[in-house]
Amino acid sequence: MPLDLSAYQGRFASDLDFLLGFQDLLLRAVEGARDDQLNADYRLMRDTVLNSEQYAGLAPAFIRHHADLGSLWPALKSFSPQWEPRRVEVRRQFEPAIAAADTPYIVGDPPFPSSSWTGAIRPIDQIVATKTMLPVAQSAIEQLIAALNSPRHNGGPPLDGVEDAIRDLRALHSALGEVLAAADTGGLDIAYNGGLAREVSQYAKRAARKLRDDPIPYAMSGLILTVLSACGFPGIGGFLSGVAANMKR
Known part of the structure; x- marks a missing residue:
């Protein structure tokens, strides 16, 4: 229940x-x-x-x-x-x-791991992928937050859920910082297996859901989700097909 x-x-x-x-x-x-x-x-x-x-x-x-x-x-x-x-x-x-x-x-996730198309199979490869791609995701999140905080960023009144989306994006940015710190200190396995990876995934998906009626921020959130999926975060692969379908409407 x-x-x-x-x-x-x-x-x-x-x-x-x-x-x-x-x-x-x-x-x-x-x-x-x-x-x-x-x-x-x-x-x-x-x-x-x-x-x-x-x-x-x-x-x-x-x-x-x-x-x-x-x-x-x-x-x-x-x-x-x-x-x-x-x-x-x-x-x-x-x-x-x-x-x-x-x-x-x-x-609901697809039956294939992200490693099948990112090549991040060995632990060292995952560390390299994480340290290369997550800073890009963080920069995109920073730009997205700045855009959402701008007055009438979409040319109209603020949409429902924008403040919640900003809160989730800030939490996502902070959690990605923890993952990067873990990669620097050799604790990436602990970060992925200790609940942090799932937390990252859920913050990202929650933000995307709240932005689905705002085309450009929603598209950017989809790109952020794609980067996270490429880095092996769980629970995102199956979610991306729904993001793509919603973008085409």
């Missing part, structure tokens, strides 16, 4: 959107972010997950054991004295729930 998202007034389009939003809240919390609104959001989102038969058992243990961010903070700090390992651990523990919500997208 899907999560009850009625309390969020359309803020989340699916269980996956919600779980990624909850994970994002925790990723901010591991860096020490703390205010009344963040704490209220945590408590509400925690209740939503724990009241779900489908996801309660998949939720990270630290969520089940701590009712607010004040009591959660010592547990987050116990993961590591540094914030980056804490982020890795949060993603690792969220992976079962996010994987369960993301299953339809994984099933």
Whole structure:
């Protein structure tokens, strides 16, 4: 049974959107972010997950054991004295729930890996592809955000979902920076297998969905998705055919 998202007034389009939003809240919390609104959001989102038969058992243990961010903070700090390992651990523990919500997208992907047409088969090839192509994707994201922030960028009033798309694009840009940092330090396998790759994919797809009624930004988002697919991020290949079909309308 899907999560009850009625309390969020359309803020989340699916269980996956919600779980990624909850994970994002925790990723901010591991860096020490703390205010009344963040704490209220945590408590509400925690209740939503724990009241779900489908996801309660998949939720990270630290969520089940701590009712607010004040009591959660010592547990987050116990993961590591540094914030980056804490982020890795949060993603690792969220992976079962996010994987369960993301299953339809994984099933819908084409039966061939991106390595069949990028040549990125060996780990060293994947590192080279990542370090070569992801900076291009980041630059494209920066330009897209700048265009969306421009007054009446499309010649008309702002379209619904643009602010949400900008938020997702900024999160995508930040996550790609983490992947590049992992490539520089030899941790690319951990980044791909520890939930970060799935997070990148979902931020990219969420932004594309929200821009689908705005032709030029949507086309650019499609190119960004193509670059990510070429770098081996999961869950994007099958999504691209729908992007191409929508562009032709």
